[in-house]
Amino acid sequence: MASTIRVRAIANGDTTEVQSLIQHPMDSGFIKDSKGELIPAHHIEVVQFEHGGKTVFTALWGPAVAKDPYLKFSFKGASKGDELKVSWVDNKGQSDSLVAKVQ
Amino acid sequence: MILSPDAPACARRTVLKGVLAGGLAGLGLVEASMLLPAYAADAAQWPQDAFKQKSEADALKALYGKTAEVSDKVNLDAPEIAENGAVVPITVTSGLPKVTGIAVLVLENPFTLAAAYKIPEGTQATVANRLKMAKTTKVVAVVESDGKLYSASKEVKVTVGGCGG
Amino acid sequence: MLREILVLGAIAVGAAQTALAADTVDPAVEAKAFRAYFTDRFPKVTLDDFVNGPYSMDEGLRKQWKEIEEFPPYEFAVDKGKEMFATPFANGKTYGDCFSERGVGIRQNYPYFDPKSGQVITLDVALNQCREANGEKPLSFTGDDMAALTAYMAYTSRGKRFDIKLPDDPRARAAYQKGEEYFYTRRGQLNFSCASCHVQSAGNHIRTEVLAPALGIMAAMPIYRSEWGSMGTVSRRLTTCNSQVRAVPLAPEDELYRDVEYFLSYMGNGLPVSGPGARP
Numbered sequence: 001m002a003s004t005i006r007v008r009a010i011a012n013g014d015t016t017e018v019q020s021l022i023q024h025p026m027d028s029g030f031i032k033d034s035k036g037e038l039i040p041a042h043h044i045e046v047v048q049f050e051h052g053g054k055t056v057f058t059a060l061w062g063p064a065v066a067k068d069p070y071l072k073f074s075f076k077g078a079s080k081g082d083e084l085k086v087s088w089v090d091n092k093g094q095s096d097s098l099v100a101k102v103q
Numbered sequence: 104m105i106l107s108p109d110a111p112a113c114a115r116r117t118v119l120k121g122v123l124a125g126g127l128a129g130l131g132l133v134e135a136s137m138l139l140p141a142y143a144a145d146a147a148q149w150p151q152d153a154f155k156q157k158s159e160a161d162a163l164k165a166l167y168g169k170t171a172e173v174s175d176k177v178n179l180d181a182p183e184i185a186e187n188g189a190v191v192p193i194t195v196t197s198g199l200p201k202v203t204g205i206a207v208l209v210l211e212n213p214f215t216l217a218a219a220y221k222i223p224e225g226t227q228a229t230v231a232n233r234l235k236m237a238k239t240t241k242v243v244a245v246v247e248s249d250g251k252l253y254s255a256s257k258e259v260k261v262t263v264g265g266c267g268g
Numbered sequence: 269m270l271r272e273i274l275v276l277g278a279i280a281v282g283a284a285q286t287a288l289a290a291d292t293v294d295p296a297v298e299a300k301a302f303r304a305y306f307t308d309r310f311p312k313v314t315l316d317d318f319v320n321g322p323y324s325m326d327e328g329l330r331k332q333w334k335e336i337e338e339f340p341p342y343e344f345a346v347d348k349g350k351e352m353f354a355t356p357f358a359n360g361k362t363y364g365d366c367f368s369e370r371g372v373g374i375r376q377n378y379p380y381f382d383p384k385s386g387q388v389i390t391l392d393v394a395l396n397q398c399r400e401a402n403g404e405k406p407l408s409f410t411g412d413d414m415a416a417l418t419a420y421m422a423y424t425s426r427g428k429r430f431d432i433k434l435p436d437d438p439r440a441r442a443a444y445q446k447g448e449e450y451f452y453t454r455r456g457q458l459n460f461s462c463a464s465c466h467v468q469s470a471g472n473h474i475r476t477e478v479l480a481p482a483l484g485i486m487a488a489m490p491i492y493r494s495e496w497g498s499m500g501t502v503s504r505r506l507t508t509c510n511s512q513v514r515a516v517p518l519a520p521e522d523e524l525y526r527d528v529e530y531f532l533s534y535m536g537n538g539l540p541v542s543g544p545g546a547r548p
Contacts, residue, residue: 002351006343015227021339028235030213048144056226062154064209064217064235066190067497068341072231073220087144097143182332186548187494192335233336262476263495263548 007100009084016078016102018049018057020071022088028063042092044069050085051078051102078102154216159208159243162216163252166206171245171252174199179244179255185236188261194231195244197253202228204247211240236261295434295444295534302535306483310471319487319542321480325471329478333546340546342419342492345412345499349420352413357402363417366398375425375541379530380433381440388443388526391418392501409520410507415499418490422543430487430541432534447531450524451482456515462528477548484536486529488545499544502529 004023009016022044029041047059056075078084080102087097153165163171180194195205205228206219217234228246236242236259243256306318310325317324323333353371356362364370378391389397392414396406407414434440454461465474466482473479492499503520506528510517518525 002347006339008339019339021341021343023344026235030237045149046144046146055221055223057223058148058221059232060149060219060221062214062216062218064212064214066233066235068344070192070231070233070336070339070341072194072338073226074229075226077225089144089146093146095144182328184328186329186332189497190336190341190494192332194335231335 003098004096005086005088005098007084007086007098009078009100009102011078011080011082011102014076015074016076016084017074018072018084020047020049020086022047022069022071022096024067024069024088024090026061026063026065026067026069030063042090044088044090047071047086047088049073049075050087051075051082056084150219153219154214156215157213159210159215162208162214163206163245166216166219167204167245167247167252169252171243171254174246174253174255177244177246177253177255179242179257181242181257181259184260184262187263188236188238189263190233191236191259191261192231192233193242193244194229195246196229197246197248199228199246199248199253201249202246204245205230206245206247207232207234208243208245209234209236209240210243211238212236293441293445295441298448299535299537303483305467306470306481310481316540318481319484319536319539321485321488321545321547322478325481326478329548336546340492342499342544342546345416345419345492346423346544347420349416349418349423352417353420357399357404359402361402363395363398366394366401371421372424373428375422375543376428376430377432379526379533381435381437381443381530383435383437383439386439387523388447388530390502390521390526390529391421392503393521393526409503410501412498415490415501415504418501419492419499419544422490422541425541426543428541430533430537430539432530432537434534443527444531444534446524447527447529450528451531456510456513458513460513462509482532482535484539484542486533487536487539488542488547490543491545491547493547495548 006021008019024044025042026044027039027042029038031039033039041063043063043065044061047061048055049057057073059071061069082102084100084102085097086100087095089095150166153162156162156165160170163169176197176199178196180196182191185191193207195207197205202222204219204221207217208215209217218232220230222228239258239260241256241258243254245252245254307315313324320333323330353363367374375391378394379388382389392409395414395417399406407417434444451462454464462482465479466485469479470481471479486502489502489505490499491505503525506525507517507520
């Protein structure tokens with residue numbers, strides 16, 4: 001099954017810009033379904049990015065983050081060809097991870 | 104749980120990775136499910152309390168244990184009128200020194216804190232994300248720099264509510 | 269009635285004279301006048317940009333769209349469509365077997381007039397015809413699967429210029445005219461025609477939305493709407509539009525809807541495929 005995580009990590013000199021898109025409903029818990037019942041909250045809580053054994057970015061998300069959430073950040077110290085590990089875990093304990101290559 | 108950039112949980116994980124990876128599992132002495140992949144996101148970091156707060160002050164107190172002062176060195180890029188409250192692109196940048204955290208609050212949302220980010224050394228003080236906004240609201244960006252909190256805010260007009268309204 | 273409606277705005281001169289000449293409709297002249305109405309009214313918009321709908325009309329919206337386009341949420345639907353497209357049917361054949369160029373880069377040729385059936389065939393209908401010809405059940409015209417499939421096909425055709433053919437066949441002309449008439453006819457409790465919003469009020473607001481210009485409005489289909497949180501087909505949009513003016517919608521891919529798509533796509537000839545599009 002395809003990963004829920006899409007990553008683009010592009011190195012420009014010493015700085016690597018990372019963009020990620022994760023497939024996730026990010027249900028807030030405030031919306032009702034067609035039967036009028038609340039759809040329970042189901043959202044990512046933590047997204048972690050790791051390079052060279054070190055965490056380079058951590059996102060702590062609540063239900064107000066949009067569906068299929070996007071993220072962009074930049075960090076120093078990576079080179080083309082390096083591995084960038086991305087993982088997330090949600091409030092139901094579901095998770096996914098991906099290893100991307102810096103380009 | 105108060106946020107801290109040097110979360111000790113990570114150290115534990117690194118040790119496990121070094122010792123257990125392959126070895127013990129290969130010998131069948133340790134179940135594979137007991138091994139935590141070195142890059143699994145640590146759910147324990149999630150600041151549950153902070154995400155329940157309804158005011159800016161309470162959310163920041165739960166998250167950082169401090170209050171923020173307004174600063175023009177925090178740049179918050181947000182649309183004047185959101186095209187759709189379900190997906191509002193927000194970017195926070197700051198030229199402040201020693202930034203360890205960034206948080207975004209949406210004051211008119213049921214829970215004020217939308218997202219918080221940990222910025223380790225070597226990572227830039229900038230983040231772009233997309234948020235849901237229930238209605239026209241003030242959006243507050245907070246930056247933790249050298250142990251202090253600085254903020255900037257903008258009003259975003261929301262015509263089509265982002266929470267299915 | 270149709271002739272009176274056509275006399276509105278800048279379409280007046282050329283098209284009106286043509287329309288008043290009873291049954292000798294010259295679609296090429298009408299398309300030129302249709303395009304001129306929009307380029308005259310929005311001189312700052314480059315011709316190709318009209319396919320970006322509301323984003324060609326409003327700077328604030330455009331900026332948000334550009335940010336979302338950096339990594340658009342519809343990527344998942346396009347990938348799903350790509351997978352669906354490549355997956356063989358139970359009989360071993362694939363969608364590629366039904367289409368020219370194996371179905372890649374052909375969006376700009378749809379809809380087309382089929383002389384055998386005497387009807388307009390849209391891409392969505394062609395896909396279901398392909399399925400049924402190979403023993404598969406048709407997909408819902410308003411569902412996510414058809415949206416994903418057409419999103420992928422639009423994606424492979426991006427930039428290609430629309431080339432809708434109007435053959436010298438009275439039935440094709442009739443389909444074009446029926447679509448045109450539908451487009452300009454008021455309906456529903458709100459008594460709006462498609463033209464009320466997308467011609468007369470293009471670029472203006474209807475409540476909170478900025479109205480897309482009718483020129484090239486089919487080029488971005490299918491569209492991922494933030495409002496839906498998902499990709500939606502032409503049928504989904506047309507039926508919703510009808511409901512929104514409190515008119516009874518036709519069945520998805522009803523012959524009349526296909527005629528409307530035929531007319532509108534023809535009006536947008538020469539403009540580039542921009543689908544799948546992201547919209548508010």
